[in-house]
Amino acid sequence: MSDFILCNWSAWAPGLNCTHHSLVSADNVVVLEWIPKLLQRRLTPLARAVFNVADHCMESGKTLPVVLSSSHGEICKSLDMLKAIQAGDELSPTAFSLSVHNAIAGLFSIAYDNNQEITVIAPGLEGIAPAFIEALGMLNEGVNEVLMILYDEPLADFYPTAPFNLNVCFPCVLALRMSLNGDGMPLQLCRIPQSRNDGEHPIQLLAFIKFLVTEQRLLCLGNYGHSWTWHKK
Numbered sequence: 001m002s003d004f005i006l007c008n009w010s011a012w013a014p015g016l017n018c019t020h021h022s023l024v025s026a027d028n029v030v031v032l033e034w035i036p037k038l039l040q041r042r043l044t045p046l047a048r049a050v051f052n053v054a055d056h057c058m059e060s061g062k063t064l065p066v067v068l069s070s071s072h073g074e075i076c077k078s079l080d081m082l083k084a085i086q087a088g089d090e091l092s093p094t095a096f097s098l099s100v101h102n103a104i105a106g107l108f109s110i111a112y113d114n115n116q117e118i119t120v121i122a123p124g125l126e127g128i129a130p131a132f133i134e135a136l137g138m139l140n141e142g143v144n145e146v147l148m149i150l151y152d153e154p155l156a157d158f159y160p161t162a163p164f165n166l167n168v169c170f171p172c173v174l175a176l177r178m179s180l181n182g183d184g185m186p187l188q189l190c191r192i193p194q195s196r197n198d199g200e201h202p203i204q205l206l207a208f209i210k211f212l213v214t215e216q217r218l219l220c221l222g223n224y225g226h227s228w229t230w231h232k233k
Helices: 045-057 075-086 093-097 103-111 129-140 201-213
Strands: 002-012 066-069 118-121 145-152 172-179 185-192 218-222 227-232
Touching: 002 045, 002 129, 002 201, 045 103, 045 145, 045 172, 066 103, 066 129, 075 093, 103 118, 118 129, 129 145, 129 172, 129 185, 145 201, 172 201, 201 218
Parallel strands: 066 118, 066 145
Antiparallel strands: 002 172, 002 185, 145 172, 185 227, 218 227
């Protein structure tokens, strides 16, 4: 059982049919003007959404330890490179470096000049809980605040998804600024013994955003292995 404070949060889920002051609308996902032009050209639509959501959640001039979690990263860029190879085209080294799972984390650290610890998680079947565990571990080791960013985009039809429950039809990004004390929304994370099937990271990410924007007090998530509850205190 772990208690923590959600100091601030922001999300982008263009297919979510609801309104909330912490939701960034699809029209507002733009390239942030303060980012250097050379870096702007390297940002995909998903990376731009990550930067916009994180920027709404952070305090100006303040850098924090960061935990990023994504099921597949920008795997669709890898598919584009495979198609290029099939067509006999040469691959761009820059395109390759920006297709790896921690590419957005690298761009984020450069743009924000963030020299603090940055962890990137590919949680597989475990869903969104490993990112919370990592962030809470940092807090309990003594840091004051942690920024957690969860993101995913739909898989291209090329990739098989059945029989796994791992895909949503629109991209989602969620940023959470967390602490062990202070002002904000008190939350509690607990492990539970029940076996559940609530899908993988993208499905659980959308469920957690819905949890934040509604009056729902308790959220239970799991995927056959470990199961967890988040409780608004």
